Amino acid sequence: MVHYRSIAVFFLVTSQSHAFQTSPSFRTSTSRTVLKTANEMHEVDNNDSRRKFLARSSATVMAGLVSNGVFSVQNAQATLYLDPAMYGDQENRVSAVDSCRESVRRAILKKPSLAPAFYTLSLLDSLSFDMKTGDGGPDGRVVRALLATKETTPYISNLKEAAEVLVSGKKSLNRLTAITIADSVAIGGAETIQAIGGPTLSVQVGRIDASKELKFDKTLPLDLFEGKRSADEVRGFFKRSGLTDREMTALMSGLLTVNTVEKETDPRSWKSSDKGKFVERGKMGRMSDYKKLTDEDIAAEFAKDGADDDDDNSSLQDEDWYIADSFGTKDQAFGKKTGELDVKTFNKYLKDLSKYIQAKNSSDQQFGWIGALLLDKDTPATQQWLAKYGTSYLNYQKDLGIAYNSMTQLGAEYTGGKYENLLKNKPRKTLNDD
Numbered sequence: 001m002v003h004y005r006s007i008a009v010f011f012l013v014t015s016q017s018h019a020f021q022t023s024p025s026f027r028t029s030t031s032r033t034v035l036k037t038a039n040e041m042h043e044v045d046n047n048d049s050r051r052k053f054l055a056r057s058s059a060t061v062m063a064g065l066v067s068n069g070v071f072s073v074q075n076a077q078a079t080l081y082l083d084p085a086m087y088g089d090q091e092n093r094v095s096a097v098d099s100c101r102e103s104v105r106r107a108i109l110k111k112p113s114l115a116p117a118f119y120t121l122s123l124l125d126s127l128s129f130d131m132k133t134g135d136g137g138p139d140g141r142v143v144r145a146l147l148a149t150k151e152t153t154p155y156i157s158n159l160k161e162a163a164e165v166l167v168s169g170k171k172s173l174n175r176l177t178a179i180t181i182a183d184s185v186a187i188g189g190a191e192t193i194q195a196i197g198g199p200t201l202s203v204q205v206g207r208i209d210a211s212k213e214l215k216f217d218k219t220l221p222l223d224l225f226e227g228k229r230s231a232d233e234v235r236g237f238f239k240r241s242g243l244t245d246r247e248m249t250a251l252m253s254g255l256l257t258v259n260t261v262e263k264e265t266d267p268r269s270w271k272s273s274d275k276g277k278f279v280e281r282g283k284m285g286r287m288s289d290y291k292k293l294t295d296e297d298i299a300a301e302f303a304k305d306g307a308d309d310d311d312d313n314s315s316l317q318d319e320d321w322y323i324a325d326s327f328g329t330k331d332q333a334f335g336k337k338t339g340e341l342d343v344k345t346f347n348k349y350l351k352d353l354s355k356y357i358q359a360k361n362s363s364d365q366q367f368g369w370i371g372a373l374l375l376d377k378d379t380p381a382t383q384q385w386l387a388k389y390g391t392s393y394l395n396y397q398k399d400l401g402i403a404y405n406s407m408t409q410l411g412a413e414y415t416g417g418k419y420e421n422l423l424k425n426k427p428r429k430t431l432n433d434d
Contacts, residue, residue: 080129080137080182082409083416084206087179096179097187097205103169104191107162112338115192116258117162120225121146122189122408123251125182127224128217129410131242136217137411140182140209143167145216155226162188182207186408193254193404196261197341199397201404207412225255227369231376241410245381246431247403249374253350253389254400256370260349261339347393354390357383403431 087093108115121142128136143163149156166184173179179187183205190201220237221229238248341348353371356362362375374386389396406429 079134079413080139080210080411081208081415082204082206082412083208084204084414085416086206086208093205096173096183097203099173100166100169100179100184100187101191103165103172104188105195107165108192108195109338111161114158114162114165115196115338116255117158118165118188119192119255119258121159121162121166121185122404123225123255124220124222125185126407126410127237127241128220129241130217131240131411134411136220138182138186138408139207139214140180140185141214141216142222143181143185144212146222149222151222153223153226155223159222179205180207180209182209189408190404192258193400195337196258196339197337197343198254198257198346199343199401201401203405204409206416231369231373231378234373235379241407243403243407243410244431245379246385246399247406249382249385250389250396250399250403250431251407252370252373253386253396254404256353256367256374257341257346257349259370260367261341343397344393347389347396350386350396351390354387357387399431402429406430 087096104118108118122138125140125142126138128141129138130136143166146156146160146163147167149160166181166188170178170181170184183203186203186207187205190203194200223229224234224237235245235248238251243251349367353365353367353374356365356371356375362372365371365375374382376382385399389399
């Protein structure tokens with residue numbers, strides 16, 4: 001009878017220690033309980049055989065080992081938490097998003113070569129997600145990794161400058177309109193597409209920045225999209241993150257377009273707007289449509305008030321002061337666009353590239369390593385979707401919007417009240433290859 005009791009004690013302690021292994025108080029109480037039980041068992045029958053004694057001793061030793069954490073629990077993987085209600089009411093949310101969009105648009109218009117960098121930042125941040133382990137994702141860690149790297153290639157330098165724009169944009173906002181770095185990266189990539197004439201990409205906001213203790217995935221090279229990596233390596237990171245060939249085709253087509261489009265190079269044109277200057281009499285319009293204040297008008301007003309531009313406060317006047325107009329249609333908001341594309345011609349380069357699908361030698365194409373990736377004979381699905389995007393700008397825009405929104409939510413776990421109940425564990429919307 002004592003032999004069975006020892007076995008019961010062993011299983012009891014084992015099952016309990018697995019459930020509450022990380023609790024120090026339980027370990028102490030469990031060890032004491034085991035020893036006490038063993039002593040009581042000795043008192044019950046002092047004439048037990050050697051075999052029964054060994055059984056009791058084995059149960060005591062095993063229970064002690066289990067209670068002291070021999071079977072350790074693996075550390076939980078880092079999780080991207082997404083709270084859609086983070087920015088409070090709609091007014092605060094719109095203000096935060098618009099501030100980020102304006103800073104990205106201004107940076108691109110002042111230095112068009114940064115456009116690919118903002119889009120690449122969003123790709124790298126999202127592709128840090130590992131579907132098998134659940135670690136990584138678009139949580140902003142790529143910004144810290146770039147600011148810490150010592151590489152100085154033109155590609156890395158542009159990525160660094162784009163990251164600095166996002167960080168400075170966050171610092172310039174007050175607490176109510178501040179936006180997380182993770183959200184800034186996702187919004188920056190979407191704004192790049194719109195800044196060169198493309199469609200508006202939807203971005204779900206509410207990402208919580210990764211803690212400082214979490215490091216960026218070292219297996220994901222920061223120069224993945226510089227053109228030095230093989231097609232298999234680039235495809236491998238898309239597959240590791242759970243993205244399909246169709247999604248990869250849509251996203252890489254976006255990068256190809258951003259890299260190829262002929263961008264505005266006049267540094268003085270960044271304050272320009274695509275809005276009409278005048279409206280017909282009797283038509284609805286804005287006061288700014290009728291007359292725009294010139295430097296002479298402003299100087300005259302200062303003269304009327306007795307102000308002098310050469311006084312001690314002249315150093316506070318920055319010639320680059322600029323207030324972006326977020327009103328108007330989607331095509332008019334945030335000022336001038338760079339490049340000659342519009343929504344209907346956004347698939348222009350894909351149409352040109354798709355002509356090489358049937359060619360025996362595709363090395364003649366003019367779209368570099370991305371063109372070679374999309375024309376790779378080893379991925380017929382990629383060629384299939386490239387051909388479809390080249391013939392229909394609507395299909396391309398639809399797939400790009402879905403793929404980008406899906407990519408920027410990889411690994412996300414929704415939190416915060418009703419959103420958690422509605423969206424937690426809900427599978428993401430994907431673009432299948434069929």
